[in-house]
Amino acid sequence: MTEIHTPRLLLRRWCDDDLAPMTEINADPRVMHWIDDGSVRDPDQTAEDIERWEEEWDEEGFGLFAVELLASGELAGFTGLSVPEFLPEALPAVAISWRLGSQFWGQGYASEAAQATLEFALQDRGLDRVISINRVGDNASENVIRKLGMGPERETAHPVYDFPLHVHTIDLTEFQA
Incomplete structure (x- = not known):
């Protein structure tokens, strides 16, 4: 089983007990606003x-990954890697993303989890490059992206909803663990 421990978090695979707290996170309009x-x-x-x-x-x-707080065992949300099939122009690519419950915002959890995931992608899984895609105006995600050391690659539009997107990238030569 793949697990990553950070100072405050456990990144792990999903289990049945995660459905209720993840449903709560997904039911929050503030969380889903940019998605x-x-x-x-x-x-x-x-x-x-x-x-x-x-x-x-x-x-x-x-x-x-399911993101669990080590101190309390609470599910905070997710971070991880996926193939962004919704955006064919970015393929082939692997994207890093995150979604945390609003009660966990502003505490550095997204950056901590994303940094560990990026290290996992580039060092453990042997990926040469990782992208991140976010809506223009989602400043909280832009801050995490900057902390990861990712640079802008292009601006495009969501193929279904037509809102502007930023695509950022980092490759193995730029990554500093």
Whole structure:
């Protein structure tokens, strides 16, 4: 089983007990504001998401980690790697992303988890390059992206919702663990 420990977090595969807290996170309009069309997700959609994330682990050897707080055992959300099939112009690529419950914002958890995931991607999984895709105006994600050392690659539009997106990148030669 793939696990990563950081000073405050455990990044791990998904388990049945994660459905309820992840459903709560996905039901928060503040959390979902910058994701796709901003719609919240119900328990069935969240269960399908988790199932798909676990399948990606099995198929690709990477995926989205459940992010658990070491101090309390609470599920804070996810961070991890996925193939951004929704944006064909970025392919072939592996993207890093994150989604945390709003009660966990502003405490450095997203940066801590994303840094560990980026190290996992480039050093453990042998990827040469990782991208990040975010909506223009999502300043919190832009801050995490900057902390990861990722640089701008291009601006494009979401192929379904047509809002502007930033694509950032980092490769193995630029990465500093």
